[in-house]
């Protein structure tokens with residue numbers, strides 16, 4: 001029996017899709033069976049980020065409407081045997097599926113896969129409700145910005161209300177130098193507010209943009225700092241104890257201490 | 265007084281002309297459509313998923329070998345399998361644009377010779393079809409504009425794009441294997457004719473700068489240079 005994890009944030013553009021693609025690919029790279037489910041119906045992206053757009057024939061709406069069997073709609077990744085994508089529909093909208101249908105879908109998928117990872121759309125409406133319906137665990141993605149953190153806080157509240165307890169946090173697009181200068185929220189600042197466990201810190205990295213455009217997740221690029229961070233996150237998800245990487249750490253506690261003693 | 269009238273008449277005449285009054289060859293069942301679906305798609309920017317093309321001179325044929333079947337690796341979907349929603353195509357017709365006082369019989373009565381080679385329903389779309397938008401039509405579809413990635417055009421007949429075709433197209437969606445897809449820039453994400461499916465190759469690939477046409481030949485989808493006049497001839501024979 002696999003595990004169903006939803007990747008959510010409230011705010012758009014903070015890196016849910018990037019995170020879904022990279023964690024999924026990272027897990028599949030270590031030999032696990034993974035399916036990524038794009039629930040951003042009408043604004044699908046995950047297929048593009050994975051470089052699989054040209055393979056889509058059936059999508060999630062076709063499955064829930066019974067136009068095809070679930071297996072027919074699963075697209076096999078071109079790199080990893082164990083990685084699959086269930087694409088969203090692009091010409092429909094969020095109301096074309098219901099939370100009950102997604103719950104049923106997840107129940108089926110987790111029989112076959114070690115991890116079912118759900119890419120949630122932005123917002124707190126129907127798309128969000130669909131995305132979390134079948135999930136057992138949640139990962140909240142935020143960027144070190146007040147507005148994104150505010151939205152993440154709102155989402156954590158909604159997750160708790162939906163009985164999805166102990167969500168984990170990923171801070172994305174962190175810029176250590178800006179944090180050092182005091183121009184960006186630090187990890188500590190964020191955790192102070194959100195008060196949930198930290199699963200990883202992903203630095204701002206232009207390799208993300210490059211690899212995203214190429215349809216090849218950064219997690220496969222050994223030279224990418226963000227890729228390294230996502231590899232760490234994937235290992236933590238499987239239960240390994242991986243310490244925060246340098247860059248992740250140097251922007252946390254150390255900074256706060258220095259600031260207290262008057263260093264800058 | 266008379267002058268004003270005649271100038272008015274001239275304007276109308278000019279308008280009619282574009283509607284084909286003076287050209288019996290044009291199938292006047294054609295309607296202008298404002299068909300659009302997926303409001304959300306309206307705001308989506310076209311993604312740059314199609315690589316910049318390079319001119320490759322002397323290129324005559326792009327065979328199916330360049331392309332691979334879609335969603336096949338799982339062994340679940342192979343070309344030849346039924347196409348989703350193929351039977352759901354609905355014709356949406358609007359009132360022809362540019363209503364004039366002209367006697368409609370002038371354009372509605374086809375000559376008997378016309379039946380021989382005038383195609384049935386055709387819609388003309390004078391806009392860019394954007395991501396999230398879907399055009400489904402029981403007949404031919406002509407787009408004067410681009411068809412962007414993330415959009416789809418499904419037609420029971422032929423599809424002609426007077427622009428760049430980068431989305432998903434399905435011609436002959438009710439099973440007509442003679443249907444064709446032609447475009448000034450034929451760079452579809454996926455191209456389906458009847459129940460054959462081809463998809464764009466992964467990564468960068470060359471696309472020519474001239475119009476091309478896709479059709480089924482000997483059971484495979486082939487893409488060729490669009491030869492002016494040739495299709496007209498083969499159609500009659």
Ligand SMILES: Nc1ncnc2c1ncn2[C@@H]1O[C@H](COP(=O)(O)OP(=O)(O)O)[C@@H](O)[C@H]1O
Pocket residue numbers: 009011012013014015016017018019045122172173174202203204205206208209212226
């Ligand atoms: N760590 C990062 N460094 C640089 N760019 C990033 C990073 N994470 C995400 N991005 C960029 O941010 C944009 C939004 O990311 P995306 O994953 O689509 O967000 P969401 O799914 O939450 O809307 C994308 O263009 C992506 O390439």
Ligand SMILES: [Mg+2]
Pocket residue numbers: 016017018040045119120121
């Ligand atoms: Mg997204």
